[in-house]
Amino acid sequence: MEIAQNILLTIATAATPLLIAAIGELIVERSGVLNLGVEGMMVIGAVCGFAAAILTGNAWIGVAAGIAGGALLSLLFGFLTLSLATNQVATGLSLTLLGIGLSGLIGEGFVGKAGVRLPTLDIPVLTDIPLVGRLIFGQDPIFYMSIALTAGVMWFLFRTRAGLTLRSIGDNHKSAHALGIPVIRYRYLAVMFGGACAGLAGAHLSIVYTPQWVENMTAGRGWIALALVVFGSWRPWRVLAGAYLFGAVTIGQLHAQALGFGIPSQLLSSLPYLATIVVLVLISRDRRLTTMNTPASLGQPFVPDR
Amino acid sequence: MIRVELIRRPQQSALFSALSPFIAFALTLIAGAILFWLIGKPPLPALYSYFIEPLTEIWSVHELIIKATPLILIAVGLSVCYISNNWNIGAEGQFIFGGIVGSLLPILVPGFGGPLLLPLMMIMGMIGGAAYAAIPAFLKTRFNTNEILTSLMLVYVAQLFLDWLARGVFRDPNGSGFPGSIRFPAVARLPEIAPSQGGAHLGIVFAIVAALVVWFMLRSTLKGFEVRLIGTSPRAGRFAGFSASKMAFFAFLTSGALAGLAGITEVSGAIGQLRETISPGYGFTAIIVAFLGRLNPIGIVAAGLVLALTYLGGEAAQISLGVSDKVARVFQGMLLFFVLGCDTLIHYRIRLVRRAIASALEKS
């Protein structure tokens, strides 16, 4: 039974970065902005986090640097799409390309170095409870942050005035503007929140998941996070469920690789990507449902009359 | 605090349509100089070895053409996609599949030769790329699935599939265990244009022909009108009687075929065997090429040469100045950012407003 707990623990670790990045993007998309640069911000978060942790020897400073890196990069995206009204799809893509390039440059000196790991929680007695102790009381701090983040975003969106305003902007930015809601300011904040989350998710990869720096180490997780937002139909708890489903697929294929089975490892490695496609097809099949859930102004540039 | 205000122009500015790629390039050079300065390298010599040095020798011009060939081929296809509002970002995967399918004959039927071999390889490469691109098009039109995500996911799948082939069933039994297929015989290699000078092969001719054909199609034919109309105004496209679904297939198949052609061209021309990786990210860099060329095939030829220069310049700068070759990727990313930003000038006038004044007014 300890094996089951260990497997669940690894699933949680694999799901956490996906969840954090997806929750961040959920807020961005709820405000009507499509940022395809999650992969780029995530990889920047990973390299900034890793580098800062090694240079200072403090994993927490690494986490902060990851968040800052992601948020800073997202600001670039915000300036182009919000202030200059550029095409969001193209700008998001270029953010990913720039992020991957920049992270390679920054991380060049750190390849192969051993990183600083964030310690996991260790509460006497509680953590030692058999079967569930480590699952509930013995994980890394970012795991708890991811759960709190999900709950917090849920509360923010559906229980606060600012959350209502954010949703209204995503539904119809022209109406929001006519009512005097500062559309661009809200969107800047949402984009930066998304960037910070992606950065945190990246830092989790390089500080918790596998404490080392490998070029392109996000390996498409940013894109999977984008797919999770669609999968979760822009609802936090569904996104959480999706992230854990993908964590399970990832861990499952890793175990299958370890066990052999004679299945080519490449086929197993491609499972998360294929699963993403299958899930996207299943969720978007019903056109009516998709239209109803998608924020109506998603991806539309907004330029007020002057 | 300064705020940017955009004022829509009544007509697109012809001046900035022409100027914006050049402004973007100039800004990239400035940002590049700052970047070199930041990493402690002399900016001007670094820029020289990046953008001038590769052009001073005939063999490196050949190298430039070799690198530009796949970029131009892919980007010309992508322009059809992007103009028609189909966001194919999986050209890298279509490139790989073109390379794989195009290589089937020389690898599986090694005895097959003759003048038909190369044309068949090219056609199979195009079919391979087009078939792989048909997947996101089918999912988009049939199941309403976002093509950005599916086409991208398929890149990872294609990379893993190629890796499996090159290390597994397609591995050269006499290759002493290294991954990669047999080396192609001469009949399966694309001929070089000027073998005495350098390695540039026939692929560049394909690229230029493709650019001219697509340019003419977009500019002067009903099909091109359909591509542009559906892209700029889908509802008006439907009112005109055009089908967005058919257009999705047209765009994806065209760009998939061209990416596939680029793939087999690269394998047959530049590499000479099927390896576990056959692209340094051409499929993604081509996205930058497409936008830098303002989605105009003629512009794309020029843009492809510029981006190829960044690849070569990266190598040159590494040798002469010890600058990391990773800088090239940063250059490419910055270039796209500046291009997109400058394109705003085509549709809007930009006004900077000091917020301090506005708030002072508020108080009065």
Add this chain to the structure above:
Amino acid sequence: MNDVGATSSSPTLLKVEGISKTFGELKANDSVNLDIVPGEIHALLGENGAGKSTLVKMLFGSLQPDGGTIFWKDQPVVVTNPMQARALGIGMVFQHFSLFDALTTAENIALSLDEKIAISTIAERARALGDAYGLPLDPNSVVGDLSVGERQRIEIVRCLLQKPELIILDEPTSVLTPQEAEKLFETLFQLKSEGKSILYISHRLEEVQRICDRATVLRHGKVVAHCKPSEETPSSLASMMVGADVDAVERASKEGPEGDALLEIRDLNRAAASPFAVPLTAISLAVKAGEVIGIAGVAGNGQGELFEAISGEVLQKAAGEVRLRGSDVGRLGITQRRRSGAAFVPEERLGHGAAPTMKLSENLLLSRYRTDAKAFLGSLGVIRNGAITKATKRIVEEMDVRKSAEDPEAAALSGGNLQKFIIGRELDRKPAVLVVNQPTWGVDAGAAAKIRQALIELARSGSAVLVISQDLDELFEVSDAIAVMHNGKLSVPLPIAEATYEKIGLLMGGAEPGHASHGVELGAS
């Protein structure tokens, strides 16, 4: 056209002095003066494009003036955003509602209230206020599901909850049936009796005469007159607005024998395409050669869906549901329907009837590349620019389209000129059947008259013309018979001789033609 200022005894609530606003080359407002006293209904009159919307947007803080001053209770104010306008006591009911489809009524209301109040409290207050003013609403309903009339109620209640002293209403009756408009007027009189002021924007002169105390008339961004509507006639008001007499549309009575039915719709059904769309049920109609049939209805009752079904942008289940010149076309797309002799003009000019960023000549090709393939296309589908340019020039001259460049982008034309071009594009083909949705929406009076005249002439030359419109005046001007669309169903057309505003209005409100006579007398008038 005498100048009536506010009487010196009553203090002004709002006073605008010399306000100006320029967009690029266009002077949208040029030294505009306006004053409103407490407890009056003040009309702001003007044609489309005269600058009314620009002016009220500046009063509400959505736009910043380039010059001039706004006085609120004799104090100069700078209104930088709508929040500040609301704080002053200015409320606004938008013509194109600023509502959020995906949110509930209560949430929509909450978004415009600047104090933070719990949603449940807002819901209660909105319901109570709605009841007090005869504006019933359900706070928990999702706005996307509501009719236009219900949406307007939300807008008004939302505005009233802020306890404004000045309420700006932008073309409020354009989305209402005549009967609903009456109810709205009662609400307005009630507000007036409470001492509130109303700035009432309209181009409907009869209603301005009925309910407004004073009026300010704008033309090309300038104030041309302040007047008392009760002392004017509709035609004197109209000539102030337009500046010149507009040619009245002439409708020669139909003569000769009954023509063949060129457009037939038989038991047309269509399921709702999206969560907020209207399904079409059992629609039947025949339009004969030589006649104009009008379809009246409040916005959002399925007119757009019907248009898409007739045009072939959406196909029918059975081929016989739509027939053109005697053959079934229900399974044919829009291109084949055009080739059968039909032409279509949709409601939305930019983005549906024309591509905004494409040139006029390209927009000509948009609807005619197949019907005129011989003229416009060469071998291999190569476009013949010469022929298209010539045809574009012909249409521009025929319809008097005014433009600033040789071949401008569609978006660069004013609404009226673009509409003249789009209608001209179809008329130029001399279609046997023309279906047009909202032919003169947002078009200035001169252009509207020209368009209406052209529609009548097309019919009289032997074509069948179907006009879908929310503008009853327009339908009475052009139609030989009027049918009414309500909730996806179409009534039997009433011949124009028997149709009255009242009868049509009742049908627009959903009265069953069979039962209507019990409520209001339909037959006798």
